[in-house]
Amino acid sequence: MGFIDFIINSILTQASITIALIAFAGLLLQRRPFGEVMSGSFKTMLGFLVLSAGSSIIVGSLLYFGEIFSEGFGMEGIVPSIEAINGQAMNELGLANQIALTFLAIFIFNILLARLTKWKYIFLTGQALLWMATITTVFGSAAGFTGIGLILIGGLVGGIFAVAMPAIAQPIVKKITGSDDIALGHFCTIGYLFAAGVAKLVGKNSDSTENIKFPKGLGFLSDTYLSVAIVMVPLYVITAAFAGGEFGTALSGDVNYIVFAFLQAVQFVVGVYVLLSGVRLLLGEIVPAFRGIALKVVPDAKPALDCPVLFPYAPNAVTAGFITTTIGTVIAMFVLPWFGLAMILPGMLTNFFAGGTAGIFMNAVGGRRGVLIGGITHGFFITLLPALLVPSFNSLGFVNTTATDVDTVTAGLLFEWLIQPFMSLFG
Numbered sequence: 001m002g003f004i005d006f007i008i009n010s011i012l013t014q015a016s017i018t019i020a021l022i023a024f025a026g027l028l029l030q031r032r033p034f035g036e037v038m039s040g041s042f043k044t045m046l047g048f049l050v051l052s053a054g055s056s057i058i059v060g061s062l063l064y065f066g067e068i069f070s071e072g073f074g075m076e077g078i079v080p081s082i083e084a085i086n087g088q089a090m091n092e093l094g095l096a097n098q099i100a101l102t103f104l105a106i107f108i109f110n111i112l113l114a115r116l117t118k119w120k121y122i123f124l125t126g127q128a129l130l131w132m133a134t135i136t137t138v139f140g141s142a143a144g145f146t147g148i149g150l151i152l153i154g155g156l157v158g159g160i161f162a163v164a165m166p167a168i169a170q171p172i173v174k175k176i177t178g179s180d181d182i183a184l185g186h187f188c189t190i191g192y193l194f195a196a197g198v199a200k201l202v203g204k205n206s207d208s209t210e211n212i213k214f215p216k217g218l219g220f221l222s223d224t225y226l227s228v229a230i231v232m233v234p235l236y237v238i239t240a241a242f243a244g245g246e247f248g249t250a251l252s253g254d255v256n257y258i259v260f261a262f263l264q265a266v267q268f269v270v271g272v273y274v275l276l277s278g279v280r281l282l283l284g285e286i287v288p289a290f291r292g293i294a295l296k297v298v299p300d301a302k303p304a305l306d307c308p309v310l311f312p313y314a315p316n317a318v319t320a321g322f323i324t325t326t327i328g329t330v331i332a333m334f335v336l337p338w339f340g341l342a343m344i345l346p347g348m349l350t351n352f353f354a355g356g357t358a359g360i361f362m363n364a365v366g367g368r369r370g371v372l373i374g375g376i377t378h379g380f381f382i383t384l385l386p387a388l389l390v391p392s393f394n395s396l397g398f399v400n401t402t403a404t405d406v407d408t409v410t411a412g413l414l415f416e417w418l419i420q421p422f423m424s425l426f427g
Contacts, residue, residue, distance in 0.1 A: 047282030054275025072242030105155025185304030203366020321359015328379020
């Protein structure tokens, strides 16, 4: 058991190592020269780590923004955090081993389903699988499953999501990328498809966000990084001003709090630059390497990768999707309590990564108008679903928190609304 725990907790949960090992296996199966195998594996890991470094820079910037937003606008409510749920489930509920084994079971079921069905997708976003394992274990345990049954039911449900979500998103992903080489492995897919559906209804004949023609004097806005800065710098600086000097200085230290907010906004842009550099390096290595697995283990398999792999295809849509999704989450924050639901504070990390990816989906089917209207409804949707789970989490001992990523939330609701009532019929 100790060795299995080491493999799962120290190897498989390290996404960079996992994806490098997959590239290594794929290149070996193609009988590439040893030097090429090692080079391709290392560059795959390097690309993923560069991508992760960019994500970490963005996360640090957005965590700061979340603090000044809450202070500046006086909002008190629930901040969705799957990380907090994972920590409490493992440490306080004693579900650490079950979550680890369910994580492994999801991966195994994913491979089996990809091999035996027409859904030829291998889900390679390790942290997303861990969050799915957390939700299925927590709600599977609440439904009455224990031991191997808990692991198997969680693995099966998670494995189905791992192949089904990339499969249903693939038609739009192919339209975005212009190829069928990669798929999307991110458990916010139901939200993307909901947003794309709205965008398609309202965005008929609307031009793409990527075709925006700026006046000659504003031609610099066609640069991805400058256009992001134009949005983020005022957003951070104005929010910091609302938070006030006393609170801002507590976060900024010796640096003037307005200047610090400006630098954090620029840091956000730096994160986007690093992230996109990692995406380019990763895709240049993982797609050729994955052919070995596709041909030998799961014929015609496609790698389902994390959402930032789509960002280079429509960078304007990423920014627009982030902004409109944030607007939608703010609206939902005020509206949902009128219906007896919890106040869910906007999660800036989810708004950027899920909102940005939704923006790409919406732009692909509904253009600018689709991103504008669809993004607001997307923000409302991804706030509503976590709000529905709050009473369940409260009853299980999780106070003032709920899950993020609408696919994992949907898995929790599946246990809550269908599997648990079915189990109760048998006592």
